[in-house]
Amino acid sequence: MLSFDQKLNILDSFPELERRSVSLGRVNYHFEGSAHEKKTVGYHLHPNGNGFIYAGLLEEYDKDQKGYVNIRDFSEPDLRNLVRQSIDSLAVRDEAPAEVASSPALLHKPSSSGGNWVNAEGHALTLKCEDDLWYIYSGIQLEMVFETREEAGIYLEEEGFYPYKK
Numbered sequence: 001m002l003s004f005d006q007k008l009n010i011l012d013s014f015p016e017l018e019r020r021s022v023s024l025g026r027v028n029y030h031f032e033g034s035a036h037e038k039k040t041v042g043y044h045l046h047p048n049g050n051g052f053i054y055a056g057l058l059e060e061y062d063k064d065q066k067g068y069v070n071i072r073d074f075s076e077p078d079l080r081n082l083v084r085q086s087i088d089s090l091a092v093r094d095e096a097p098a099e100v101a102s103s104p105a106l107l108h109k110p111s112s113s114g115g116n117w118v119n120a121e122g123h124a125l126t127l128k129c130e131d132d133l134w135y136i137y138s139g140i141q142l143e144m145v146f147e148t149r150e151e152a153g154i155y156l157e158e159e160g161f162y163p164y165k166k
Contacts, residue, residue, distance in 0.1 A: 001073055004047045010079050011042050016087055034090040036162070037153040041086045043068055053082050057089035114149075117161035125161055127152055 002010070008027060011017055017029040022044065029042030038054060045051035049072050056067020061082070063069055071079055114127035114134070126137045134152040136144040146152040156162075 001049055002076060002079065004045065004049065006076070007045055007051060007071070007079065010076060011045070011083060013080075014083055014087065016091075017041055017083075031087055031090055035092060036090050037150075037157050038067075038090060041083065041090070053079075054086050054090070055082065058085055116164040117156050118164045119160045119162075123161075124164070125156065127156065 008019075011029045012019060014029075016031055016033055018032060020028045020030060022028050024046070026044045026046045027042070028040055028044065030039045031041045032039060036057075038056065041054050043052040043054065051071050052064075052068035053071050054067055055061040055063050055069045061069045069082060071082070074082065114129055117125045117127060124138075125143060128135050128137065129149070134146040134149055135142060136146075136152060136156065144152070144155060146155065
């Protein structure tokens with residue numbers, strides 16, 4: 001098993017990642033270049049040896065419900081490989097399907113305040129902030145309401161939607 005310092009050194013070696021100390025001596029690593037709402041690659045690396053790497057977009061790993069892999073017993077090559085795959089998976093956004101890209105209703109880019117979201121089947125939802133709440137609409141029908149932008153984004157991603165970019 002790698003030591004805490006060895007794990008930190010491995011994650012520190014990826015220039016794309018930003019190290020952030022959190023409570024109880026734990027450390028997170030964020031990937032600000034993510035094309036997804038998810039930005040945390042390394043989660044709660046702890047001096048006791050525990051820690052997690054995000055693999056929610058990867059098929060070949062045993063993950064928890066949030067998409068994280070426990071790295072307690074990973075070797076250096078395995079950890080480096082997982083971190084690289086995680087960063088690469090977050091850096092890429094699949095293009096919208098052709099029928100979605102040609103839809104006149106989706107011809108603007110999303111903003112940090114909301115915007116259009118689509119799924120692989122071409123269904124579209126709109127995220128809007130109104131009166132300090134975040135509303136998700138399907139056409140003119142209200143689907144969901146959230147108190148924060150983060151909650152709305154997490155819900156949309158869990159439902160298979162991603163920001164539509166022209």
